[in-house]
Amino acid sequence: MRIIAVLTMVTKPIVRRAGEERNRCVTGVEGLDNILNGGIPRGNTVLFTGSCGTGKTSISLEYLVHGAIDGENCLFISVTEASVKLLENIIPYEFFDDSLIKKGKLVFVDMPVIYNKLGLVTVEFTLEDVDTLVKAIGSIVKELDIKRLVIDSITSVCYRLKTEEKIREFILKLGKTLSELGCTTILVSEISPTAERYSLYGVEEAIADGIVLMGNLERRGDLLRTLQVVKMRGTQHSRAKYVLDLTPCGVLLVPLLKGGSVSSGGG
Ligand SMILES: Nc1ncnc2c1ncn2[C@@H]1O[C@H](COP(=O)(O)OP(=O)(O)OP(=O)(O)O)[C@@H](O)[C@H]1O
Numbered sequence: 001m002r003i004i005a006v007l008t009m010v011t012k013p014i015v016r017r018a019g020e021e022r023n024r025c026v027t028g029v030e031g032l033d034n035i036l037n038g039g040i041p042r043g044n045t046v047l048f049t050g051s052c053g054t055g056k057t058s059i060s061l062e063y064l065v066h067g068a069i070d071g072e073n074c075l076f077i078s079v080t081e082a083s084v085k086l087l088e089n090i091i092p093y094e095f096f097d098d099s100l101i102k103k104g105k106l107v108f109v110d111m112p113v114i115y116n117k118l119g120l121v122t123v124e125f126t127l128e129d130v131d132t133l134v135k136a137i138g139s140i141v142k143e144l145d146i147k148r149l150v151i152d153s154i155t156s157v158c159y160r161l162k163t164e165e166k167i168r169e170f171i172l173k174l175g176k177t178l179s180e181l182g183c184t185t186i187l188v189s190e191i192s193p194t195a196e197r198y199s200l201y202g203v204e205e206a207i208a209d210g211i212v213l214m215g216n217l218e219r220r221g222d223l224l225r226t227l228q229v230v231k232m233r234g235t236q237h238s239r240a241k242y243v244l245d246l247t248p249c250g251v252l253l254v255p256l257l258k259g260g261s262v263s264s265g266g267g
């Protein structure tokens with residue numbers, strides 16, 4: 001009897017009626033929302049992983065800009081590039097609107113600034129430092145009521161954590177904190193073109209709620225960009241490979257047909 005009572009207690013909050021859908025964070029990248037049956041389940045932490053130049057930063061910025069246009073507060077934490085330089089790259093995109101920055105709907109913060117403010121100056125962080133960093137990011141998200149966050153890249157943060165234990169602790173705690181705040185997060189992950197895993201340390205991919213894999217595909221002397229949703233907790237989705245086109249209007253996704261040709265229909 002007691003065991004049944006305990007089990008009921010544990011399972012009750014997560015029981016969902018048949019057909020009941022989790023609230024979605026519509027990315028605004030139409031092809032991706034179609035693949036995900038309406039968007040990323042709200043509160044998920046998703047790894048956008050791929051080798052260099054595959055469009056990770058571009059698609060992440062587009063996700064934030066669409067959120068900001070829809071009235072959500074959005075934050076980009078830049079670890080690898082200075083955000084001033086980053087901005088120069090997105091200004092040419094038609095979807096970009098610099099008034100979103102002036103209105104505070106779209107906020108850019110450089111991670112080194114956060115490290116300095118927290119006094120995290122050592123090359124390798126301790127478990128305590130991990131805790132401090134998660135709390136600091138959580139506070140910013142709470143204070144600014146951020147609903148969409150991008151960290152570009154999580155791989156660069158992991159360089160300072162070094163061990164699997166600390167990486168696991170960081171991503172688990174961060175994911176839990178942000179999910180409780182109703183924030184949907186993209187963690188950009190950098191891998192080599194020949195990598196057999198979805199993340200550098202292997203830990204990131206196991207903990208993340210979703211993995212969106214971006215890559216390159218050589219086709220008749222051209223290097224196509226590709227995108228594939230490998231996993232996404234909380235929704236059904238296609239696992240097909242799409243061709244990703246970075247156009248002045250933003251990311252376009254077109255199904256890649258078997259044999260490698262590109263479909264004429266939209267994603
Ligand atoms: N305004 C633009 N319009 C169209 N294409 C662009 C624009 N800006 C950048 N690109 C293309 O996007 C590519 C880089 O995309 P992006 O920076 O999103 O990739 P990434 O995966 O984040 O790269 P990295 O691994 O270097 O961080 C460039 O090589 C360029 O071809």
Ligand SMILES: [Mg+2]
Pocket residue numbers: 056057058152
């Ligand atoms: Mg990038």
